[in-house]
Amino acid sequence: MVITSSIVWLFIFFVAIIVLFYKAVELRIATISLGIGLLICTIFSNTAGVLLVIFWVFFVLLLALNIPEIRRNYISTQVLKFYKSVLPKISQTEQEAIDAGSVWWDGEIFSGNPEWDILRKNPKPKFSKEEQAFLDGPVNEVCEMTNEWEASHINHDLPQEVWDFVKAKGFFGMIIPKKYGGLEFSPLAVASVMSKIISRSGHLNSIIGVPNSLGPAELLLHYGTPEQRNDLLPKLASGEEIPCFALTGPHAGSDAAAMPDTGIICKGKFEGKEIIGMKLNFNKRYITLAPVATLVGLAFKLYDPDHLLGEKKEYGITCALIPSKTKGLEIGRRHLPPGVPFMNGTIIGKDIFVPLDYIIGGTEQAGKGWRMLVECLSAGRAISLPSGAMGGAKTGAWVTGAYTRVREQFNVPIAEFEGIAEPLGRIAGNTYIITASLNTTAMAIGAGEKPAVISAIMKYHATELARKVSRDAMDIHGGKAVMLGPKNYLATAHQASPVAITVEGANILTRSLIIFGQGAFRCHPFVLKEIAAIEEEDHDESLELFDQHFFDHVANSLSNASRSFILGLSKKFGNSPVAGATEGYYKQINRFSAAFAFLTDVSMLVLGGSLKRKETLSARLGDILSSLYLASTSLKYYEDMGDKEADLPLVHWACQTLIFETQESFHQILSNFPNRIIAGLLRFLIFPTGRNIKGPLIETTLTIGNLISRNTSTRDNLCQGIYIKDEPTNHLAIMQNALELYEVVYPIKVEVMTARKKGLIEGQTLEELVAAAENASIITKEQVKQLLEYDKVTLDIINVDDFSEEELTKIH
Numbered sequence: 001m002v003i004t005s006s007i008v009w010l011f012i013f014f015v016a017i018i019v020l021f022y023k024a025v026e027l028r029i030a031t032i033s034l035g036i037g038l039l040i041c042t043i044f045s046n047t048a049g050v051l052l053v054i055f056w057v058f059f060v061l062l063l064a065l066n067i068p069e070i071r072r073n074y075i076s077t078q079v080l081k082f083y084k085s086v087l088p089k090i091s092q093t094e095q096e097a098i099d100a101g102s103v104w105w106d107g108e109i110f111s112g113n114p115e116w117d118i119l120r121k122n123p124k125p126k127f128s129k130e131e132q133a134f135l136d137g138p139v140n141e142v143c144e145m146t147n148e149w150e151a152s153h154i155n156h157d158l159p160q161e162v163w164d165f166v167k168a169k170g171f172f173g174m175i176i177p178k179k180y181g182g183l184e185f186s187p188l189a190v191a192s193v194m195s196k197i198i199s200r201s202g203h204l205n206s207i208i209g210v211p212n213s214l215g216p217a218e219l220l221l222h223y224g225t226p227e228q229r230n231d232l233l234p235k236l237a238s239g240e241e242i243p244c245f246a247l248t249g250p251h252a253g254s255d256a257a258a259m260p261d262t263g264i265i266c267k268g269k270f271e272g273k274e275i276i277g278m279k280l281n282f283n284k285r286y287i288t289l290a291p292v293a294t295l296v297g298l299a300f301k302l303y304d305p306d307h308l309l310g311e312k313k314e315y316g317i318t319c320a321l322i323p324s325k326t327k328g329l330e331i332g333r334r335h336l337p338p339g340v341p342f343m344n345g346t347i348i349g350k351d352i353f354v355p356l357d358y359i360i361g362g363t364e365q366a367g368k369g370w371r372m373l374v375e376c377l378s379a380g381r382a383i384s385l386p387s388g389a390m391g392g393a394k395t396g397a398w399v400t401g402a403y404t405r406v407r408e409q410f411n412v413p414i415a416e417f418e419g420i421a422e423p424l425g426r427i428a429g430n431t432y433i434i435t436a437s438l439n440t441t442a443m444a445i446g447a448g449e450k451p452a453v454i455s456a457i458m459k460y461h462a463t464e465l466a467r468k469v470s471r472d473a474m475d476i477h478g479g480k481a482v483m484l485g486p487k488n489y490l491a492t493a494h495q496a497s498p499v500a501i502t503v504e505g506a507n508i509l510t511r512s513l514i515i516f517g518q519g520a521f522r523c524h525p526f527v528l529k530e531i532a533a534i535e536e537e538d539h540d541e542s543l544e545l546f547d548q549h550f551f552d553h554v555a556n557s558l559s560n561a562s563r564s565f566i567l568g569l570s571k572k573f574g575n576s577p578v579a580g581a582t583e584g585y586y587k588q589i590n591r592f593s594a595a596f597a598f599l600t601d602v603s604m605l606v607l608g609g610s611l612k613r614k615e616t617l618s619a620r621l622g623d624i625l626s627s628l629y630l631a632s633t634s635l636k637y638y639e640d641m642g643d644k645e646a647d648l649p650l651v652h653w654a655c656q657t658l659i660f661e662t663q664e665s666f667h668q669i670l671s672n673f674p675n676r677i678i679a680g681l682l683r684f685l686i687f688p689t690g691r692n693i694k695g696p697l698i699e700t701t702l703t704i705g706n707l708i709s710r711n712t713s714t715r716d717n718l719c720q721g722i723y724i725k726d727e728p729t730n731h732l733a734i735m736q737n738a739l740e741l742y743e744v745v746y747p748i749k750v751e752v753m754t755a756r757k758k759g760l761i762e763g764q765t766l767e768e769l770v771a772a773a774e775n776a777s778i779i780t781k782e783q784v785k786q787l788l789e790y791d792k793v794t795l796d797i798i799n800v801d802d803f804s805e806e807e808l809t810k811i812h
Contacts, residue, residue, distance in 0.1 A: 005046040013037065013055065021562035024113075027555065031062050068547065076547035083534055083546075100374040101452030103523050104444055109628050110523040112560035112597030114590060116577040119632060123447055124640040125439045131189035135721075138169040139193055143200040143723040144730075149486040151203040153811050156334075156341045158203060166204075167239025172211040175218065180233035182217075188442040191383050192721055195391035199722035199732065202496050205388055206342035210288045211236065213384035214504070216243040216297045216321055216360075218376045223319075223361040223368075232295070232321065245297035246284035246347045247373070254509045257370065261300040263318060265308050268353040276308050278320070278359075280352040286503070290345040291334050296322045297360075298347075299369050309356075315367030320358040328352040339495025341812070375450070377504070382445060382455035385500050386438045389466035391722060392493055393431040395732065396473040398719040399489055400427055401708035402735035403477060405742045406794045411753060413746070414476075415709040418702060423472035425705030429653040429696075430465040431718055436637030436654070437630050438462065453519040457626045460510040463500040470494045484811075485801020489731040512615040515622030520600060520611075526553035527604075553601070560598040561685050567591035568688045581648060582635055585655040588693070589628055589635075592662050595686045596624050599669065602682060606675055617672065623665040631658040646713035649704045653696045660695035667691055711743050738793050745790040748783045766791050 016037060020030045038055050041047055047055075064070045108114040127135070142165055151158050166172065174190050176182025185193070190212055198205040211217060217236045220229050235241040252259035261282035268277055282300055290296075302315040324331050330348040337344055356363050360372065404415035404424055414420045441458055444451065474481045474494050481490045501507045505514065521527055526549050533545035567574045568591060576586035600621065603611055611618060634654040638647055666686055673679035707714040726733040752773045755761045761772035770787050773779045779787070803811065 006051050009041050009045055009047045010051065012041075018562050018566065021558045022566055024555065024559040027551075028066055031059075031066055034062065035059060065551075071551070072543055072547045076543060076550060079550060080534065080543060080546050083530065096371045096374055099522075100371070100377070101450040101455070101522075104449045104451045104454060105632060106451060106453045106457075106519060106625065106629060107523045107525070109593050109625060109632075110519065110597055110600070111525050112556065112563060112594040114593050114632075116586065119440075119636055120577060120639070122440060122636065123443045125188055125443055125637075127189055127192070128186070130183075131185055131192075134183070134185075134189070135192060135196060138165075138171070139196050140723065140725050142166060142169070142171070142204065143197065144725065144727055146201045146204050147729070148201040148203060148492060151201060152340050152492050153484070156336075156812060157343070158201075158207070162204065163207075166208065170237060171208050172239045172242075173217070173237030174212045176221070176233055176237045180229065181237040182233070183237075186442075187383050187445040188439065191387035191390070191438055191442050194384065194387035195394070196721055196723050198388045198391035198493075199395040200730075202340035202388070202392075202493055203342050205391075206288060206340065206344075209384050209388070210245070211243055213380045214373070214376050215245045216295055218380060219245075219297065219319060219360050219372055220321075222376060223365055223372050225362050228321070228360065228362075236295070241295040242289060242293050243295045243297060244287050244289040244293035244347075245299075246282070246287045246290070247299045248286045249282070249284050254506050256299070256373075257317065259299065259301060259317070261298075263300045263302045263320070265302065265304040265356070266306065266353075267308070270353060270355055275355055277353050277355045278302070280320075280322075280349050280354065282347070282349045284347040286335065286344065287347050288342065288344045288503075290347050291332050291343045293331065294324050296324055296329070296331070296347060298322055298349075299373065302359075302366055309363060309366070312367075317369035317373075318366050319360045319369035319372055320354070321360060322349075322352070322354060322358060326352055326354060337496065337499050339492045339497075340499070374452070377452075377455065380455075381504050382441050382451065382458040383438075385504055386434065386441075386458045386462035388500060389462035390431075390434045390438050392497075393427070393434050393466045393469040394719045394722045395493070396469045396490070397427050397431045397708055398715075398722060398724070398732055399735045400424060400473045400476050401710075401715060402739040403480070403797070404709045405746075406735075406738045406797055407480075413709075413742075415706065418698075420476055421702045421705035421709075422698065423476055423705075424709060425653070425701035425703070427469050427472050428650060428704040428708045428714075428718060429657060429701070430469050432647075432650040433630050433634060433654045433658070434462050434465050435718070437633040439640075440633040440636050453515060453523055453625075454629065456505065456510050456514045456518065457622075457629055459504060460507050460515065461626055461630060463497075464507060467497045467501065470497050480798060480800060483800035485803070487731075487799065487801050511622055512619045515626060516618045517612065517622075519622070519625055520604065524600070525556065526550075557598060557601040560594040560601075563594035564591065564598050565685045565688055567594060568686065578639070582638065582651060582655070585631065585635060585659065588659050589631055592624070592659070592666070593628060595666065596621075596628065599624075599666070599682060599686065602678065603669075603673075606678055614674075617669055620665045620669045624662050624669075627658045627662040627665065631655050631662075634658070641717065643713055643717055646717055649700065649707060650714065650718065653700050653704055656694075656696040656700070660693055663691055663693045711739055734793075734797065738790075738797055741786070741790050741793060745783075745786050748779055748787055749790075751778060752787070 016034065020033065038059055041055065042052055105119050108118055142162060145162050145165060146158065170183045173182035174185045174193065176184065178184045194205055194209060197208060217233065220233055232241065236243055247256055249259055249261060263278040263280045265276065266279055267274060268279065270277055280300060282298065298320050299317055302318040304313055304315065307313070322329060328350055329352055332345065334345040359366055401424065404420055405413045407414050415424070437458060441454060470493060473490055477490060481488065484491055529549040530546060530553065533542055533549055536542035536545060567587070571584060571587060574587040574590050576583040578586065603617070603621065607614060634651055638651040641647060670679050670683045673682070708718060722732060723730065724732045724736060726737070752769050755773055755776065755778050756763070756769055760778070761769060761776055763769035763772050770784050774781060774784050
């Protein structure tokens with residue numbers, strides 16, 4: 001009887017503690033609740049005396065935690081000393097990166113208990129009338145003017161008429177306010193313009209992208225002096241000044257803070273007058289628009305050895321704007337990027353003397369260049385390259401879906417082969433993920449967010465997913481895609497895909513160091529507060545603040561451990577802001593958010609500063625954060641858009657893929673966690689019933705592949721916003737026309753082939769069979785015309801280019 005009672009009460013207290021943690025009940029209330037339960041147990045049960053003693057000792061310790069003086073003197077003081085000894089040293093550049101931007105939905109994921117209203121209140125994607133008119137007017141016009149084959153493979157430049165049109169219509173000033181002559185478009189509109197343009201020309205996209213992302217205009221808007229803004233922004237908006245920004249050099253790529261480029265404050269002559277200025281020496285490469293730039297944004301390290309400005313000798317990274325005609329500035333030699341040889345080259349300066357007024361923001365901003373760059377990058381990186389990825393992925397989905405219908409093998413469209421439909425389904429699903437995440441993120445930025453960690457997620461995953469789309473599209477097209485020429489609408493973009501992977505933070509670096517490395521500090525609900533408490537000089541104030549934040553942190557971590565365990569037991573637990581087909585995905589994101597937050601805390605506790613060097617673990621922790629973000633935005637986008645029935649198969653595939661990848665990232669981390677005992681405990685709490693989440697069924701993948709190979713609402717919704725104007729040079733329109741013709745003609749063709757199989761008609765070529773079918777009254781004269789027209793169109797699509805030796809000499 002005593003043993004039974006003891007087991008029952010042990011179980012009751014275990015469940016009670018788990019529930020209290022799960023509900024994140026305040027310590028005082030939890031203590032009272034457990035005290036009442038323990039009192040009942042002591043008076044009315046036959047629990048073993050030894051167990052009661054253990055219960056009461058535990059309760060006394062819990063009671064002591066409610067007394068701040070005891071807690072601080074005996075626990076927090078020791079923990080504070082330990083934290084100070086293990087806290088990794090954060091460099092100034094790391095600190096500025098951590099401080100950059102804002103925390104949004106990424107912070108909710110790190111909390112372990114996302115507040116879905118924060119995401120769901122994000123504005124729905126919508127253009128102003130002015131933005132829509134620009135997309136329908138000037139954007140379509142410039143696309144029609146542009147010949148990507150000639151720009152990329154013959155001339156290595158766009159025609160002057162395109163440059164003039166782009167300047168005249170304000171393409172260079174989309175992010176510049178109207179009061180300076182710009183268009184003042186929303187982030188969504190800028191992304192959509194870039195996306196539509198890249199569906200026509202990667203070359204054109206590159207020259208429009210730089211002025212509207214991280215460059216002189218963005219820096220001037222946030223940090224420029226009134227005089228600099230009034231002088232330069234109107235010129236940038238009109239295209240009178242063509243900007244570039246020079247950051248990367250031979251010795252400073254991903255580690256931009258290691259740049260050897262210098263500016264020495266000294267006296268010298270400028271335009272005939274002796275002034276205090278800067279002598280600049282630098283060597284930059286990979287600079288987009290450098291060969292044609294008239295205004296060079298430059299990052300360098302500023303020094304004042306003679307203290308001409310003040311007491312400081314080393315100011316650090318500084319940003320300035322230098323006219324390209326400045327004496328000593330060497331500009332114009334070009335690099336040759338793969339696929340799309342856009343304007344990109346070197347900028348070299350030797351002993352260039354310029355005024356201090358050239359510093360962006362004036363001398364007050366001297367040494368603050370790195371902060372400028374990371375703060376601007378925190379928003380811009382989420383738009384520029386992801387918009388290109390979205391446009392490229394949509395283009396791949398649009399043309400590949402149509403191609404699989406008009407291309408036949410063994411007398412059937414290749415779309416009917418599962419080996420084709422499966423990669424086609426991946427194209428559709430990955431395109432949906434990119435589109436959903438970019439639309440949601442762009443609207444958040446438009447609402448005032450500057451999500452630094454999310455921008456890294458967007459840059460990495462959008463470009464990687466687009467590369468996967470490109471690879472699958474190339475594989476499906478086969479020989480059609482590997483022969484260059486004006487008829488090849490895939491290879492140029494495919495060749496150029498490594499460019500997006502590399503620029504604005506190489507993807508390897510972004511995944512291994514930035515997404516989780518920056519997120520663990522920036523987005524965690526308590527880490528920055530604890531660090532601030534540790535750095536507080538007043539000991540008593542430091543201890544009081546640290547005690548508060550540390551125990552809040554512990555409570556949150558225990559709550560997440562409990563939530564992870566309970567939510568992992570059954571899909572019935574947890575809640576969702578919606579009911580219906582997507583309800584389960586919200587619950588799974590909640591579950592893995594709790595598991596992620598708990599795993600983050602344990603990893604930081606066990607590995608300490610070494611976690612920074614465990615890049616393979618950090619990368620996979622970043623993968624979890626990224627997958628949860630992308631799954632969340634897929635659900636948000638689905639709720640925002642109107643055609644639920646058509647888009648549901650896509651959101652199913654996206655969420656099932658991303659949540660499965662989340663599970664597998666957890667598994668890889670736990671399998672490689674250095675402390676095997678703790679890894680086992682973590683696995684029990686995160687996967688109490690095992691790894692039982694499956695990715696999308698093959699049937700699901702085949703279904704969405706089929707949907708984009710037919711003329712469906714799913715296809716139209718997925719690919720909306722690309723350049724599909726029906727004009728003779730537009731491959732996208734040609735493919736769509738062929739697909740529409742297929743829908744009409746293919747049933748007729750099946751009738752003809754069935755008649756031949758039955759022996760009703762004879763013939764070797766399509767022309768012979770069609771003529772025989774008409775004579776046998778199997779098809780009408782109009783149907784004959786449609787069949788022959790369709791055959792002509794498909795043959796033109798399937799054929800590839802060939803060149804004479806003379807023509808080849810003109811192709812680069």
